[in-house]
Amino acid sequence: MIRRTRTAELDPQELREAIREVLDREAGPERTRQAMDQPTGHDAKLWELLSGLGWTGLAIPEELGGAGATLVELGVVMQELGRGLVPCAFVPSVVLFGGALLMAGRPDQRSRMLPRIAAGDLLASAALVGRAGRCEAGSLGLEIVDRGAEISLRGTAEYVPDADVAELILVAARSRDGGVALVILDAGLESLEITPQPLFDPTRRFSRLELRDVVVPREAMLGDPSRGAKLREKLIDLGAIALACDSAGGAGQVLESTVAYTKQRQQFDRPVASFQALKHRCVDMMMRVEGSAVSVERALEAFASEQDETRIAASEAKFFAADGYAHVAREGVQMHGGVGFTWEYDCHLYLKRALLNQALLGDSRWHRDRAADALLSPPGRS
Numbered sequence: 001m002i003r004r005t006r007t008a009e010l011d012p013q014e015l016r017e018a019i020r021e022v023l024d025r026e027a028g029p030e031r032t033r034q035a036m037d038q039p040t041g042h043d044a045k046l047w048e049l050l051s052g053l054g055w056t057g058l059a060i061p062e063e064l065g066g067a068g069a070t071l072v073e074l075g076v077v078m079q080e081l082g083r084g085l086v087p088c089a090f091v092p093s094v095v096l097f098g099g100a101l102l103m104a105g106r107p108d109q110r111s112r113m114l115p116r117i118a119a120g121d122l123l124a125s126a127a128l129v130g131r132a133g134r135c136e137a138g139s140l141g142l143e144i145v146d147r148g149a150e151i152s153l154r155g156t157a158e159y160v161p162d163a164d165v166a167e168l169i170l171v172a173a174r175s176r177d178g179g180v181a182l183v184i185l186d187a188g189l190e191s192l193e194i195t196p197q198p199l200f201d202p203t204r205r206f207s208r209l210e211l212r213d214v215v216v217p218r219e220a221m222l223g224d225p226s227r228g229a230k231l232r233e234k235l236i237d238l239g240a241i242a243l244a245c246d247s248a249g250g251a252g253q254v255l256e257s258t259v260a261y262t263k264q265r266q267q268f269d270r271p272v273a274s275f276q277a278l279k280h281r282c283v284d285m286m287m288r289v290e291g292s293a294v295s296v297e298r299a300l301e302a303f304a305s306e307q308d309e310t311r312i313a314a315s316e317a318k319f320f321a322a323d324g325y326a327h328v329a330r331e332g333v334q335m336h337g338g339v340g341f342t343w344e345y346d347c348h349l350y351l352k353r354a355l356l357n358q359a360l361l362g363d364s365r366w367h368r369d370r371a372a373d374a375l376l377s378p379p380g381r382s
Helices: 012-026 027-037 044-052 070-084 089-104 108-118 224-262 276-304 309-334 339-340 345-360 364-376
Strands: 124-128 144-146 150-161 168-175 180-186 192-196 206-217
Touching: 012 044, 012 070, 027 070, 070 089, 070 224, 070 276, 089 108, 089 124, 089 168, 089 224, 124 150, 150 168, 150 180, 168 206, 168 224, 180 206, 180 224, 224 276, 224 309, 224 345, 309 339, 309 345, 309 364, 339 345
Parallel strands: 124 168, 144 168
Antiparallel strands: 144 150, 150 206, 168 180, 192 206
């Protein structure tokens, strides 16, 4: 995505503390609950604050209006956004769409769109998966036809994040020869229909796209068409790492709030946190949280420095952090006792988020198989 050039100038721990201070003051589950009641689920005022602080441009080069940092620093933001269940289109707009431009955008595309992303003026999304959310290229529901100076697209794309607030959408489509192309579309096209696709996680919004012979100039394509499949795979790596960051941040918050609750709740005239059985469960949760943080850090470093093991690290981080998040969230609900199941507490919001993180962009079994295939493949083949 971006080579590491300014790491020494941004201390990750100081960055984390600064971000957490802002989010603890301005965001949090209560603000997420308010956004959940809105049609789009997107907090526009909070987005304006985050972009004003420079978070949306953190990993964009300085000459394009950003801070010139790397995915490592951006990962800190994603973890803290996950910790607070922050309702915004950060991942689809900044990470996936912005990352695609950084990896494969032409100079005119980069200069036109990246400064707007950095400023928070451009909200975008990415449709990368196929039917039923599958990641295999053959499952893509969009088909592209090359007409020379123009291209046409038809079909459907499912589980597109924040498409209802996006101005532009990056779509992955399969060609008749079995290849994959990535195309940037205006979300307001008359022949593009966006239908809400509600899921069990109320903190995020997804949509189904239906394209009815959408015709756009060939310049709308992103990158070299012959390398579309490889670019899509790199975006899946990036999306998997983003979900792992969200999972690691959310799991950490669940652990923190659960420990705090067990210290307050009394049984037999003593805090339940003093019970040995609960101590063991908390230690198990902590080990999963710490392990997730390590796997996420490795994946961020691998992607930022373009290591050969990036795909392995990305898939490992995805299944380890997402599975860990689901386990920690379930334990959090249980250790809150009867109130853990009630709407008034936040446990269920984190649990639903965790379960959806497991399913998005390939479930854990798919990523285990993917990591194993990459490990067994000769260098350069994957």
